Amino acid sequence: MDSDLSEAHEPKIPPLMGQNFGQKSNLFSQPPPNFTSTPSYPSYMNHIQQYASRMQLQQMSNAGGFFRPPNFNNQSPNSLFNKPIRFNINKQGTKVNPIMRQQQQQQHQNNNNSNNNMMNNSFMNNKPNQNMMNAFQNSNAKKRKNKKKNKNKNNNNNNSNYEDNGYNSNNISMQPPLPPPISFAKPPPPVPTQSSQGQSNQSQDFSSNQINNDTAKISDSISDNLSQTGEKPVMEWPESLYNYVARCYMKCTTPIDKDMCEISLKGKITMAANRGELFTKDWDKEPMPVLHSDRLQQQTSPQKPANNMFNKNKNVVAGQLAKYQQQSPSTSKRPSSFEDRFGKTSKKRRSSSSSRSRSNSPIKKRRSDEDDDYEDKYTNSIKPATKASKKKAKKEKQSAFYSKFGANQVGGFVDSADTERLKKRADRFNVKAKSSPTASSSFNKKRLTMPSYFNPVVDDSVDDSIDFMNLHIVGTCRDLEKSFLRLTKAPDASEVRPTDVLQYSLTNVQNKWKEKQDYYYACDQLKSIRQDLTVQGIRDEFTVKVYETHARIAMEKGDHEEFNQCQTQLKMLYNEIGGENQLEFLAYRVLYYIFTKNTLDMSSILKSLSVEERSSECIAHALKLRSVWALNNYSRFFQLYRKSPKMSGFIIDWFVERERKLALKNWIIKVYRPNISSEFIKETLAFSDLITCVEWLMSLGITFVNDDDKKIVDCKTSMNAVSAL
Amino acid sequence: MNLIQYLSTIGRLWNSYDGSSISRFISLSGSHISNRNLHVEDAENLVSRYVKSPLDDVINAHLRTLYYMHESPPNFSDAYKCQMACVQAVVKLLQELKEENWCLPIMYVTCMDLRLLALKCETLDQGAKRGHLMEKAAECLMSCFRICAGDSRTEVKDTKRIGMLHLVNQMFKVYFRINKLHLCKPLIRAIDSLSFKDQFPISQQITYKYFVGRKAMYDSDYKTSDEYLSFAFNHCPTKYWKNKRLILIYLVPVKMLLGHMPLKETMEKFKVPQFYELATALKQGNVRNFDEVMQKYEAFFIDTGIYIIVEKLKIIAYRNLFKKVYLILQTHQIDLQNFLNALQFVGEEDITMDETHCIVANLIAEGKLKGYISYQHNKLVVSKQTSPFPNLSAIAGN
Structure with missing residues (x-):
């Protein structure tokens, strides 16, 4: 129902109402039509007002911490963590060009973090590494049910995780692509300031031109990491290592190769440094890291596994040792295992089974979405969907690569159980690499001997056991207003508003409604709030409030469909969490069933009502009304209509016209002879004044005894007119 | 095995x-x-x-x-x-x-x-x-x-x-x-x-008619409902006492609405005394008694889903009450005050004159009473030729 009907409705709220219109500007205004001189539901009014003022208070008290200035204007250092609500009344106009925003963001981060990023990219950074492990453990150990909770926990505790762990594509994409070094006559010397920087975690004095030097970068970041652990603050590389690094870079043909190379070099060198074999190792014999382009070639012609048993044993030892190494890296002395693991095993792994790789099941995609969410949250990047998906694609590519090369080497520091977990995590990014080598397969004898067999069906069934209905996203959108749009795909977190924003949105809609009574606007906004709540699986008192608000507005405007949707939801919500207005809305439901003449559902309600519920004001009224309605007791019906409590009158309005016609047809015109006064009709059919009543009668084609004053209705001649009703 | x-x-x-x-x-x-x-x-x-x-x-x-x-x-x-x-x-x-x-x-x-x-x-x-x-x-x-x-x-x-x-x-x-x-x-x-809808096994036909009859009842199509439920009741073998009773629970209110009051023996046989008590109240035009019976068996009526149907019977109680007033007064112009007094006598204390008008009007509209009201004189004028209160079963179905 829309404006047409509500306008047609107006005549029934005639001049007499004029006095009340002043009050009507309050949100839900005057209850039924006219007759009650005092609004009979002040409680609700107060409620709304209280709510509004409470929200304002909250806003003020939160000015510093809870709501924050936008991230994309670099006004304060805090801005990185502060999220404002965007007041985008005119959405298109005020929205910042996404590309520009991204740029600003990058700049901003570059300013603040450029040096950190160097370090963050490194997997050798022990602290983030641990964080990362924690994150894995958290996310794997906890039950999926608690996923959401868990998420928050991670967010709070390990704030740095998602920025530090190197999966952060922002950090990566921020750096300008490094030109591959064509040749090194002689590798550049170690950075002179190393030793002094080494003492602090914030070795932040890189100059930008150093960044372009790959070798230096690696040595820098490695020494950073080592310095963090308090080991070997001074780093001198042997000549052979420089040559080795230079050789590796020369091998690179594509940017991806270069990235891979960088990471595996970092791994190797840090590992060597940690074991104190930086100088003892024969770098000339160290195998080259496997690069992307190599892999492409090798995938077409897989190699046979070499020395499986041998490698496996070695690896187990290394894995066990790694535990100690993690605690005190310097105590380990295992010169040969490193080489074996990262040289030969990497070949072997390729051909050995990778049955552990999971299929690309939806849940994984979902998870990477979630990671995107985290990122959004903590890097404050508000980006349009297309950008996000592009980013995601890139990230997936990279993470697949990390899992094979980066994570592999990280795995050297942990025991095999952790590696398993790590690998699982890596795998979920590893979308396309179903049959490509993965880190931990070499740790497990079973895996090695198993044929390279992959059964996606089995894996899928495992993953599908997760209940998708219980997985909800957490929104990151800060828009105060949002138009309703029926979802045709999985919702994007950047387009969904979290509860704190929605509370403002609701207040905003309520205020606007009070001001303008623009139903189209209010309905649209409330629907989108409802959608955001549904998408995020939020079902609490606030949800109840939203649905109640919408139900009330819909009642007022006679929008049956929206009202029905709201009351159906409210019925379920009240069952789940209750609510102070439960009985009031139960009464409205009874009235709604009168409107729809739904005797079956009415019976179920009657069945469910307890004695106390029956005695509540609204329900008692609704039940009485139902009873007299069922018995066609029009007289009592209209009396009750005049005494409607709270907002009952609005629903009764929906069918009062229908009942008036019936009353006129089956009672007044049919029964009274020879005629009846208009005044009587006005009184019994609960018209506000005689003029409206006469107008209504005339619209039905009723004939009057005297056409001039229209005070007396001629019943007999009017029979024809009402028989058509 | x-x-x-x-x-x-x-x-x-x-x-x-x-x-x-x-x-x-x-x-x-x-x-x-x-x-x-x-x-x-x-x-x-x-x-x-x-x-x-x-x-x-x-x-x-x-x-x-x-x-x-x-x-x-x-x-x-x-x-x-x-x-x-x-x-x-x-x-x-x-x-x-x-x-x-x-x-x-x-x-x-x-x-x-x-x-x-x-x-x-x-x-x-x-x-x-x-x-x-x-x-x-x-x-x-x-x-x-x-x-x-x-x-x-x-x-x-x-x-x-x-x-x-x-x-x-x-x-x-x-x-x-x-x-x-x-x-x-x-x-x-x-x-x-x-x-070949009549060639289905009789047991299936009975079940089918029972449900269709019930549905017709909820749709206020009492004639169809009566037809289907009667078929089901009559064909259901006596040994399925429980099923027969179930059919009866829906059949009786429909029959009553159509003007057929149930027999005491039948109601006792199928252990549904509620209907007999209702019928007694209706016959007497005792509105208070009717309300009491409704109250007493509310749970039963609500559970079986016939409460809304049964409460419609009240108009029959009104009809019988007014008929008594008419028979006592023996006049064709009945002051509506008499009806009001009668209603108050049977327990409707808070009833108004307008409501009395309304009840009379409903009876007239449903064909249960032949006549009209003169508002000016506050009188009901009933038909002289035919009986102003025709048999309920004769006017059934309107």
Whole structure:
């Protein structure tokens, strides 16, 4: 129902109402039509007002911490963590060009973090590494049910995780692509300031031109990491290592190769440094890291596994040792295992089974979405969907690569159980690499001997056991207003508003409604709030409030469909969490069933009502009304209509016209002879004044005894007119 | 009987096209279900050795259902899922056996068991969404129904359409339980359009008429309702006392609305004294007594879903009361004050003159009273020629 009907409705709220219109500007205004001189539901009014003022208070008290200035204007250092609500009344106009925003963001981060990023990219950074492990453990150990909770926990505790762990594509994409070094006559010397920087975690004095030097970068970041652990603050590389690094870079043909190379070099060198074999190792014999382009070639012609048993044993030892190494890296002395693991095993792994790789099941995609969410949250990047998906694609590519090369080497520091977990995590990014080598397969004898067999069906069934209905996203959108749009795909977190924003949105809609009574606007906004709540699986008192608000507005405007949707939801919500207005809305439901003449559902309600519920004001009224309605007791019906409590009158309005016609047809015109006064009709059919009543009668084609004053209705001649009703 | 014997029996019955015997072996109320030898989670290999496709899938699912039902504690929700699979296997079976209908008994039992299991699950699990499993079950039955209804080219003696009514009845039971009566309409239409609708087994016809009669009652179509429910009541064998009583609970209010008051003996025989008490109050025009009876048996009326129908009877109480006033006064111009006094006398203390007008008007509008009101004189003028209060049964149906 829309404006047409509500306008047609107006005549029934005639001049007499004029006095009340002043009050009507309050949100839900005057209850039924006219007759009650005092609004009979002040409680609700107060409620709304209280709510509004409470929200304002909250806003003020939160000015510093809870709501924050936008991230994309670099006004304060805090801005990185502060999220404002965007007041985008005119959405298109005020929205910042996404590309520009991204740029600003990058700049901003570059300013603040450029040096950190160097370090963050490194997997050798022990602290983030641990964080990362924690994150894995958290996310794997906890039950999926608690996923959401868990998420928050991670967010709070390990704030740095998602920025530090190197999966952060922002950090990566921020750096300008490094030109591959064509040749090194002689590798550049170690950075002179190393030793002094080494003492602090914030070795932040890189100059930008150093960044372009790959070798230096690696040595820098490695020494950073080592310095963090308090080991070997001074780093001198042997000549052979420089040559080795230079050789590796020369091998690179594509940017991806270069990235891979960088990471595996970092791994190797840090590992060597940690074991104190930086100088003892024969770098000339160290195998080259496997690069992307190599892999492409090798995938077409897989190699046979070499020395499986041998490698496996070695690896187990290394894995066990790694535990100690993690605690005190310097105590380990295992010169040969490193080489074996990262040289030969990497070949072997390729051909050995990778049955552990999971299929690309939806849940994984979902998870990477979630990671995107985290990122959004903590890097404050508000980006349009297309950008996000592009980013995601890139990230997936990279993470697949990390899992094979980066994570592999990280795995050297942990025991095999952790590696398993790590690998699982890596795998979920590893979308396309179903049959490509993965880190931990070499740790497990079973895996090695198993044929390279992959059964996606089995894996899928495992993953599908997760209940998708219980997985909800957490929104990151800060828009105060949002138009309703029926979802045709999985919702994007950047387009969904979290509860704190929605509370403002609701207040905003309520205020606007009070001001303008623009139903189209209010309905649209409330629907989108409802959608955001549904998408995020939020079902609490606030949800109840939203649905109640919408139900009330819909009642007022006679929008049956929206009202029905709201009351159906409210019925379920009240069952789940209750609510102070439960009985009031139960009464409205009874009235709604009168409107729809739904005797079956009415019976179920009657069945469910307890004695106390029956005695509540609204329900008692609704039940009485139902009873007299069922018995066609029009007289009592209209009396009750005049005494409607709270907002009952609005629903009764929906069918009062229908009942008036019936009353006129089956009672007044049919029964009274020879005629009846208009005044009587006005009184019994609960018209506000005689003029409206006469107008209504005339619209039905009723004939009057005297056409001039229209005070007396001629019943007999009017029979024809009402028989058509 | 061990598993192999069980399976080979079924295999033999299958070869001799004995649908109803097979159905006994796959019914969840059959004698075999408590046999522990059959409670095997996975017997697919054995089954496939003794039972031919497409029946083997049905048997597999059935055995799995049995297994879950006899777990301790019984796992009804998994049993339900397996029974669902069982019905789906039956659907396949029906599709494969073209132009034959000896297999219909298999469909009957599996479909009924599915509904009963859904019901069981819903009564056990309060937290679940009400009616959800039932609706799922109904969807499953619908897929059977489509196959049966679509089998229109086969000769009447071999057509699967003969199975439609059983399925319709099962779906009625679901829809009535989950309050979705509007879904019944297409089913009723499908049955009514059959040329051989009177040749269905009488038991199925009775069930069908019972539900259609009830639906007509809710749609306020009392004449149809009376017709269908009367058929059901009259044809239902006396030994099914419980079913007869159930039919009577809906038939009596309909009959009363149409002006036929129930006999005391019948009501006592079927242990529904509520209606007799109501009828007494109505006959006397004792509105207060009527209200008291309504109050007293409110729970019964609400539980059976006839409260809203029964309360409409009140107008008959008014009619009888006013008739008494008329008979006492013996005049054709009755002051409405007399009616008001009478109403107040029978307990409607807070009634107003306007309401009295309204009640009289309703009687006039429904044809229960011939006359008109002169508002100026506040008098009811009744017809002189005919009886102003015609027999209720004569005016029924308006």
